[in-house]
Amino acid sequence: MTTPAGPTERRVPEAVHRRRWAILGVLMLSLLIVVLDNSILNVAIKTISTPAPIGLGATQSELEWAINSYTLVFAGLLFTAGLLGDRLGRKKMLLAGLAVFGIGSALAAESGSPVQLIAFRAVMGLGAAFVMPATLAVLMNVFERDEQPKAIGVWAGGVGIAIAIGPITGGVLLDHFWWGSVFLINVPIVIIALGLMVWLVPDSRDPNPGRVDPIGVVLSVIGLVLLVYGIIKGGQLADFTDPQVLATIAAGLAVLAAFVVFEKRSDHPSVDVTYFKNKVFSAAIAAIALVFFALMGVTFFSVFYTQSVRGYSPLQTGLLMLPLAAAQMIFAPRARLVVDRFGNKATTTAGLVVLAAMLAAFATLDADTPIWLLEVIFFLMGAGMAHVMTPTSVVIMQALPREKAGSASALSNTFRQVGGALGIAILGSVLSTTYRDGIEDQLSQLPPAVRHTAGESIEATLGVAAKLGPNGKALIAPANDAFLHAMHLTALCGAGVAVVGAVIVALFLPGRPPAPQEGQEETELATADH
Numbered sequence: 001m002t003t004p005a006g007p008t009e010r011r012v013p014e015a016v017h018r019r020r021w022a023i024l025g026v027l028m029l030s031l032l033i034v035v036l037d038n039s040i041l042n043v044a045i046k047t048i049s050t051p052a053p054i055g056l057g058a059t060q061s062e063l064e065w066a067i068n069s070y071t072l073v074f075a076g077l078l079f080t081a082g083l084l085g086d087r088l089g090r091k092k093m094l095l096a097g098l099a100v101f102g103i104g105s106a107l108a109a110e111s112g113s114p115v116q117l118i119a120f121r122a123v124m125g126l127g128a129a130f131v132m133p134a135t136l137a138v139l140m141n142v143f144e145r146d147e148q149p150k151a152i153g154v155w156a157g158g159v160g161i162a163i164a165i166g167p168i169t170g171g172v173l174l175d176h177f178w179w180g181s182v183f184l185i186n187v188p189i190v191i192i193a194l195g196l197m198v199w200l201v202p203d204s205r206d207p208n209p210g211r212v213d214p215i216g217v218v219l220s221v222i223g224l225v226l227l228v229y230g231i232i233k234g235g236q237l238a239d240f241t242d243p244q245v246l247a248t249i250a251a252g253l254a255v256l257a258a259f260v261v262f263e264k265r266s267d268h269p270s271v272d273v274t275y276f277k278n279k280v281f282s283a284a285i286a287a288i289a290l291v292f293f294a295l296m297g298v299t300f301f302s303v304f305y306t307q308s309v310r311g312y313s314p315l316q317t318g319l320l321m322l323p324l325a326a327a328q329m330i331f332a333p334r335a336r337l338v339v340d341r342f343g344n345k346a347t348t349t350a351g352l353v354v355l356a357a358m359l360a361a362f363a364t365l366d367a368d369t370p371i372w373l374l375e376v377i378f379f380l381m382g383a384g385m386a387h388v389m390t391p392t393s394v395v396i397m398q399a400l401p402r403e404k405a406g407s408a409s410a411l412s413n414t415f416r417q418v419g420g421a422l423g424i425a426i427l428g429s430v431l432s433t434t435y436r437d438g439i440e441d442q443l444s445q446l447p448p449a450v451r452h453t454a455g456e457s458i459e460a461t462l463g464v465a466a467k468l469g470p471n472g473k474a475l476i477a478p479a480n481d482a483f484l485h486a487m488h489l490t491a492l493c494g495a496g497v498a499v500v501g502a503v504i505v506a507l508f509l510p511g512r513p514p515a516p517q518e519g520q521e522e523t524e525l526a527t528a529d530h
Contacts, residue, residue, distance in 0.1 A: 023138070030098060034131050037070075041066070044314065073122045085133060101190060104120055104124035109180035110180060152390060153336050168318040170318055213268055283505050283509050284391075287352065288415055295355075295420070297426070309480050323378040327386060343510065344511075348387065351383075354383065363489075367484065435458065
């Protein structure tokens with residue numbers, strides 16, 4: 001392993017160093033469309049679940065798959081994408097990933113059925129898998145170590161910008177155009193990003209890359225797909241003891257266990273599992289995964305709360321989520337200052353405790369709660385997240401040598417995406433199972449075929465109620481009550497997950513370090529994975 005140079009010695013070429021902030025701007029534009037896409041889709045969920053010609057008539061489980069087909073391909077291929085970037089050049093991977101993402105977006109916009117949408121979202125996930133790790137890896141190679149925390153803070157703030165722009169853009173588009181416009185909007189952004197990237201971004205790679213690991217890639221993808229499919233199926237059937245559900249989940253866990261064993265024995269693993277012997281690295285990765293588990297699950301049900309229960313339009317829902325994004329934009333670039341003052345452990349633990357408290361606060365919301373309370377909850381959630389995301393990203397990226405930036409970024413993003421996918425799958429399943437139990441008695445008068453469909457989600461129940469005309473009005477109040485009960489329980493599950501994250505970082509992340517001697521900090525971080 002190469003030992004990093006002392007802090008006074010420049011490792012970035014002068015020409016690149018001069019345009020580093022412009023390069024960061026281009027990287028954030030690439031990141032923007034990847035994050036933007038999911039936040040736009042969250043607002044469009046209700047429209048896509050509406051029957052044709054307005055939407056596609058997607059069921060709750062099809063909606064979860066529309067989100068998770070993207071996430072699973074994305075998460076499953078991140079290991080490989082990070083390795084290929086380190087090996088072949090990060091700029092090449094960025095350009096290829098953006099092009100595939102743009103093509104997938106155009107195809108998704110023209111989907112004629114939920115199955116087509118799920119397939120084209122998977123194509124978008126394939127492109128995004130090559131974009132996300134490359135942005136952080138390039139960042140680590142164009143900024144000197146002393147500026148990296150600041151740059152990562154700005155990068156994390158970019159996620160906040162995307163979270164803000166996404167729902168509002170989605171709302172405006174859905175007010176004026178058909179649902180497919182939320183995907184078509186990606187195409188012009190991709191074209192602009194490609195042009196700027198060719199012009200500004202330098203290429204970089206690992207001088208000693210590992211070989212590609214096809215068996216590891218296949219095992220990781222199959223394991224993740226089986227696991228999440230089993231969880232979604234359990235929610236759809238409202239029965240996690242069903243033999244098909246249990247068998248699928250068990251098979252997924254078995255394949256993932258085989259993946260870990262294979263990686264430990266391989267001389268060219270996709271994931272060097274020895275990284276996880278470093279407790280600080282492992283705790284930071286776990287914190288990111290748990291934050292996204294809770295956040296993605298909550299975002300999924302909050303859209304139904306604001307649109308189905310409260311009656312807000314997609315645009316209004318987007319505007320209601322602004323405080324979450326604003327808090328991220330305000331606090332993410334400044335979180336490093338809090339870390340300098342109080343240390344990683346105190347900052348990250350406090351962020352997770354605030355996040356857990358806000359998730360628990362969702363359990364107090366009713367159909368007539370003043371909407372400003374939701375705004376306060378969203379703002380504090382964003383503040384909590386910013387104080388987890390920035391410090392943990394810096395810890396992860398600086399724990400490995402600069403040459404392995406792609407691999408470190410891929411690991412960080414993989415756990416983030418897997419956490420998000422499992423959050424949607426598990427919390428979405430808790431939501432739909434609890435909702436079905438709560439509404440079942442009210443649906444007993446309906447024909448059996450209609451009864452099963454109507455019990456899948458509040459949107460499905462309201463759709464059946466609309467078709468029944470005046471007779472269906474009696475279903476609306478029970479549907480709202482059943483959904484609120486299900487949302488409260490799901491929010492408390494999310495809060496519990498955030499508390500687990502707080503305990504992990506409180507135990508394992510380092511406290512406030514003593515002031516380092518000249519050159520000492522570089523040497524310590526270089527040996528962190530030994």
